[in-house]
Amino acid sequence: MLFSELAIYFQRLEKTPSRNAMTEILAELFAEASSSEIGPLCYLLQGRVAPLYEPIEFGMADKFIIRAIVQATGSEERGVVATFKRHGDLGAAGEEIKTKHTQKTFKKKTILEVFKSLQQLAITSGTGSQEKKITLLSDLITELDSLSVRYLLRIPLDKLRLGFSDMTMLDGLSWMLHGDKTYRDRLEAAYDVRPDFSYIATQVKKLGIEGITHVRPVVGAPILAALCQRLPNADEMIKKMGEVAVEPKYDGVRTQIHFKKKNHWIQSYSRNLENTTAMYPELAHIADQINADEVILDSEAVGYDKKHDRLIPFQETVTRKRKHDVDLTSRSIPLRFYVFDILNKNGEDLMGIPLSKRRAILESTIKKGSPLFVSPEIVTNKASVLRAYHDEQIKKGLEGVVIKKWESIYEPGRRGYNWVKFKEEGKVGKLSDTVDCVVMGYYKGEGKRTSFGIGAFLVGIKKGEKYVSITKIGTGVSDAQWKELKKILSSHANVTMPKQYAEIDKTLIPDVWVDPEMVVEIGADDITKSPIHGADYALRFPRLIRIRNDKSAEQITTTRELETMYKNQESIKK
Numbered sequence: 336m337l338f339s340e341l342a343i344y345f346q347r348l349e350k351t352p353s354r355n356a357m358t359e360i361l362a363e364l365f366a367e368a369s370s371s372e373i374g375p376l377c378y379l380l381q382g383r384v385a386p387l388y389e390p391i392e393f394g395m396a397d398k399f400i401i402r403a404i405v406q407a408t409g410s411e412e413r414g415v416v417a418t419f420k421r422h423g424d425l426g427a428a429g430e431e432i433k434t435k436h437t438q439k440t441f442k443k444k445t446i447l448e449v450f451k452s453l454q455q456l457a458i459t460s461g462t463g464s465q466e467k468k469i470t471l472l473s474d475l476i477t478e479l480d481s482l483s484v485r486y487l488l489r490i491p492l493d494k495l496r497l498g499f500s501d502m503t504m505l506d507g508l509s510w511m512l513h514g515d516k517t518y519r520d521r522l523e524a525a526y527d528v529r530p531d532f533s534y535i536a537t538q539v540k541k542l543g544i545e546g547i548t549h550v551r552p553v554v555g556a557p558i559l560a561a562l563c564q565r566l567p568n569a570d571e572m573i574k575k576m577g578e579v580a581v582e583p584k585y586d587g588v589r590t591q592i593h594f595k596k597k598n599h600w601i602q603s604y605s606r607n608l609e610n611t612t613a614m615y616p617e618l619a620h621i622a623d624q625i626n627a628d629e630v631i632l633d634s635e636a637v638g639y640d641k642k643h644d645r646l647i648p649f650q651e652t653v654t655r656k657r658k659h660d661v662d663l664t665s666r667s668i669p670l671r672f673y674v675f676d677i678l679n680k681n682g683e684d685l686m687g688i689p690l691s692k693r694r695a696i697l698e699s700t701i702k703k704g705s706p707l708f709v710s711p712e713i714v715t716n717k718a719s720v721l722r723a724y725h726d727e728q729i730k731k732g733l734e735g736v737v738i739k740k741w742e743s744i745y746e747p748g749r750r751g752y753n754w755v756k757f758k759e760e761g762k763v764g765k766l767s768d769t770v771d772c773v774v775m776g777y778y779k780g781e782g783k784r785t786s787f788g789i790g791a792f793l794v795g796i797k798k799g800e801k802y803v804s805i806t807k808i809g810t811g812v813s814d815a816q817w818k819e820l821k822k823i824l825s826s827h828a829n830v831t832m833p834k835q836y837a838e839i840d841k842t843l844i845p846d847v848w849v850d851p852e853m854v855v856e857i858g859a860d861d862i863t864k865s866p867i868h869g870a871d872y873a874l875r876f877p878r879l880i881r882i883r884n885d886k887s888a889e890q891i892t893t894t895r896e897l898e899t900m901y902k903n904q905e906s907i908k909k
Contacts, residue, residue: 336368336369336376336445336446337443337444337445337446338445338448338449338479338483338487339443339483341364341376341379341446341483342480342483342485342486343482344360345486345495346486347360348361349497351498352498354499354503357499357503358503358507359507361499361503361507361508361510361511362507362510362511365507365508365511368446370540373536374533374534375447375450375533376536377532377536378533379453379490380497381495381501381532382489382490382494384453384454385457386532386608387530387607387608388530388531388556388604388609388610389610390610390613392457393453393456393492394457395465395472395491395492397425397492399465399469399472400472400488400492401415401416401419401425404428404432404433404473404488406470406473407433407473407474408436409436410432410436414432418432423830424494424830425492426485426487426489429476430481430482433476433479433484434481441478441479441480442478442479444475444478444479444483449487453475455471456468456472459471472491475487494850496829496833500800500835500889501526501889502523503800504532505519505523508536508539511539512543518544521547522535522539523748527558527747528551528552528558528559528686529552529553529556529558530556535547535550538550551684552631552678552684553679554595554629554630554679555593555602557608558591558631558678559747560606560633560747560748561676561745561746561748561754562748562749562754562890563756564750564751564896565756565768565903566752566757567903567907569718569719569721569722569757570718572718572738572755572757573716573717573718575752576738576752577740577741578714578715578741579715579716579738579739580712580714581712581714581715581737581739582675582710582711582736582737583710583728583733583736583737584735584757585637585646585734586733586734587635587637587638587673588635588637588885589605589633590603590615590635590636591603591604591631591632591634592618592631592632592672592674593630594621594622594629594630594631594632596627597629599622601618601621603615605885606886606887607886607889608887615670617670617672623702623704624702624707625700625707626701627681629680629681630677630679630681630700631677632676632677632697632701632707633674633676633677633678633745634672634675635673636670636672637670637671637672637673639670639671640668646671646733647668669706670706671705671706671708672706672707673708673709673710674701674707674709675709675712675737676690676693676745677696677700686744686745687744689741689742689744690742690743691741697709714741721736734758735756735757736756736757737754737755737757738754738756738757739753739754740752740753740754750896765860765861766858766859766861767903767904769856769858770856770857770859770874770892770897771796771854771855771856771886771890771891772794772796772854772855772856772892773852773854773855773888774792774793774824774849774851774852774854775793775802775836775839775845776832776844776848777791777792777820777824778790778791778807778809778845779846779847780817784817787814787817787818788821788825789817789820789824790809790817791808792807792808792809792824792845793806793807793808793839793843793845794808794855795836795870796892796894797888797892797893798869798893800835801836801869802835802836802851803870803894804868804870805868805870805873805874806868806873806874806877808857810878811877811879816879819882820882823853823882827849827850827852827853828847828848828849829848829849830848831848833848833850835851836851837869838869839869840867840869851888853882854882854890854891855879855882856880856881856883857877857879857880858877858878858880859875859876859877859878860876861874861875861904862875862897862901863875870894871894872897872901
């Protein structure tokens with residue numbers, strides 16, 4: 336398949352607002368691709384050249400893309416900049432300039448040829464790498480037609496903006512196989528274990544739906560993290576779940592650890608599949624603590640204050656995200672990894688066996704020492720015991736507890752009632768839990784905030800495949816946070832409302848739309864019904880708790896969860 340043909344599919348997808356129509360277009364595209372093309376094709380649809388968990392990034396800012404356009408077309412830089420400002424999109428600017436300034440015949444570059452060039456672009460590093468990257472991209476611009484250039488340029492900028500989710504791609508694979516969504520659940524279950532679209536799609540293309548029956552956990556490919564549901568109190572938890580394991584809920588960073596004894600190979604991943612190995616130099620020393628040739632462990636990374644013998648809050652722990660400060664921070668804020676589950680040991684898939692057995696395997700696998708600690712737990716079927724243990728963790732300064740069915744399997748990426756979080760007993764005047772939201776847009780500041788360029792922002796939650804508004808936040812944010820928000824949100828700005836968003840009430844339309852990338856944790860006093868927000872509810876006295884760099888937009892609160900929170904709140908008031 337030619338890249339120019341793929342560009343036409345990209346254009347069709349970009350212009351299509353209907354998720355069902357996008358699913359059918361993707362199915363058509365998947366059907367047309369060969370078994371050798373469909374893997375790279377899936378990465379390109381995601382705007383990447385590798386799985387999400389591989390730390391391969393293009394590292395090209397706007398100014399370098401502009402230089403590549405200038406070099407390829409012979410245009411003046413100021414003209415390219417002016418066109419970019421007019422469009423607000425370098426892809427559209429490149430398309431226009433390519434049309435005006437270059438020949439009308441082009442090389443017939445295949446998808447695989449363009450993909451390999453983009454791979455080379457991404458992995459080029461070292462002295463003079465930026466100039467090499469500009470030349471590589473310039474050569475592609477020269478060789479491709481103008482429509483292809485539009486989408487080509489958006490890929491290294493991470494702004495492909497086709498407007499569909501990973502789940503839509505899974506639906507597309509099912510539609511290719513069966514003409515409907517019959518296989519969606521099976522495909523999703525396989526993707527949760529091996530979140531690599533190239534691998535899943537290639538297996539399906541070659542072998543049909545049977546191609547995914549052998550998908551198993553593999554050291555080096557992260558598994559989507561199991562997630563917690565909400566229940567209002569200890570009595571409901573025991574009633575619904577029966578005998579449970581109760582573990583402390585740490586205010587840390589969810590970390591999946593992959594280890595091979597051979598060559599002391601270690602990698603770690605966040606809940607949104609980011610490779611975080613560079614953040615955690617402590618993990619280089621875990622070999623002596625692991626009684627296995629290879630394992631996959633689920634854990635929470637928590638900062639530890641040696642001087643005062645206490646665990647420190649999330650916000651201090653995540654300073655590790657500033658990669659240039661890692662060595663310094665690792666000395667001032669050493670980490671403990673509280674391991675609470677084992678998913679694979681010596682090649683054996685453990686996710687389908689009961690927690691009670693996994694726990695025994697975990698305890699025999701991790702030796703006492705540091706930085707790995709087996710998370711403590713109790714097992715009970717009594718609400719009074721659960722509540723007492725919860726209160727004990729709150730007094731220690733922790734968030735509360737996580738409750739797990741003692742005989743449950745590990746369900747990656749699911750929000751069933753095998754795991755439930757329990758932070759605080761509900762109190763009138765304060766939500767017992769926070770809400771994870773995606774920032775949808777922001778409003779330009781007034782008064783003092785004019786210097787920040789932002790004075791409030793609109794957030795939303797998930798409703799099906801769409802994002803719907805829930806509250807506008809303009810207070811409770813420090814000057815430093817406003818500056819950080821503006822910096823991050825500017826990189827995700829969009830000239831039009833992203834089509835992943837449901838219709839927004841005209842009174843809420845922001846000055847600047849942003850793509851659904853930044854996740855924020857929001858606290859509030861309570862939830863109220865709302866006639867203007869798409870969630871049908873609003874948050875009363877909302878406040879920013881923190882930016883959640885460790886979560887993706889796919890993992891935010893859903894309208895169903897919010898409705899449960901509202902019902903729990905109302906029952907407490909009665």
